[in-house]
Amino acid sequence: AQTVTQSQPEMSVQEAETVTLSCTYDTSESDYYLFWYKQPPSRQMILVIRQEAYKQQNATENRFSVNFQKAAKSFSLKISDSQLGDAAMYFCAYRSAVGGSQGNLIFGKGTKLSVKP
Amino acid sequence: DARVTQTPRHKVTEMGQEVTMRCQPILGHNTVFWYRQTMMQGLELLAYFRNRAPLDDSGMPKDRFSAEMPDATLATLKIQPSEPRDSAVYFCAISPESLDTQYFGPGTRLTVL
Numbered sequence: 001a002q003t004v005t006q007s008q009p010e011m012s013v014q015e016a017e018t019v020t021l022s023c024t025y026d027t028s029e030s031d032y033y034l035f036w037y038k039q040p041p042s043r044q045m046i047l048v049i050r051q052e053a054y055k056q057q058n059a060t061e062n063r064f065s066v067n068f069q070k071a072a073k074s075f076s077l078k079i080s081d082s083q084l085g086d087a088a089m090y091f092c093a094y095r096s097a098v099g100g101s102q103g104n105l106i107f108g109k110g111t112k113l114s115v116k117p
Numbered sequence: 118d119a120r121v122t123q124t125p126r127h128k129v130t131e132m133g134q135e136v137t138m139r140c141q142p143i144l145g146h147n148t149v150f151w152y153r154q155t156m157m158q159g160l161e162l163l164a165y166f167r168n169r170a171p172l173d174d175s176g177m178p179k180d181r182f183s184a185e186m187p188d189a190t191l192a193t194l195k196i197q198p199s200e201p202r203d204s205a206v207y208f209c210a211i212s213p214e215s216l217d218t219q220y221f222g223p224g225t226r227l228t229v230l
Contacts, residue, residue, distance in 0.1 A: 033217050033218075035218070035219075037221075042223075043154075043206060043223075043224055043226075044221065044223050044224070045208060045210075045221035045224075046221075047218060047219075047220065050217070050218055052217075091160065095217065095219075097217070104150055104162040104165055104173065105150075105152075105160075105162070105210075105219055106162075107159055107160040107161075108159075109159050110159065
């Protein structure tokens with residue numbers, strides 16, 4: 001069974017600085033997808049970024065980028081120029097691509113990010 | 118996400134009562150997932166449907182939980198009878214047929230007293 005581990009329960013960053021959230025996963029599959037979701041106090045789950053395992057190029061969405069290391073099974077999220085609105089819980093998630101798409105997500109326990117003004 | 122709505126947003130009920138939660142995906146999103154979020158267990162899958170047929174409900178306590186999708190724009194999750202340990206946030210998520218990404222509804226916060 002696949003597992004996702006987020007080893008940092010809480011992180012803190014100064015506004016305008018850069019922070020990296022860690023995520024590792026365990027799988028025997030070669031084809032899968034990885035995601036980062038953000039959950040602010042409103043508890044809405046918001047997709048931040050996605051990565052296909054077959055792509056070597058790291059995904060980027062504006063101030064958010066990932067460092068995907070497939071061999072190491074590592075998928076970290078970098079937030080540049082941190083803003084107060086980035087304060088939230090961040091969840092790393094894995095989805096198998098075996099048998100086509102539409103499989104369920106497996107989540108890590110989350111990292112609570114605080115942004116200091 | 119505007120692709121899916123959930124009702125009610127909050128529900129407080131007493132132990133033993135029936136609870137029904139609704140998820141309304143926009144047409145074209147043919148896979149619907151139910152997740153539960155608790156402090157102890159985090160986010161975990163309860164069940165999911167594709168083209169209205171249940172594909173996996175192994176995460177659901179069968180004796181009290183039931184999930185259905187009566188039509189393409191409505192999915193329901195029922196708990197009968199409810200127990201205090203069912204208190205959690207229940208999310209519905211949808212996945213467009215052509216994409217691999219899941220989009221979440223706003224969630225239903227359930228409190229069972």
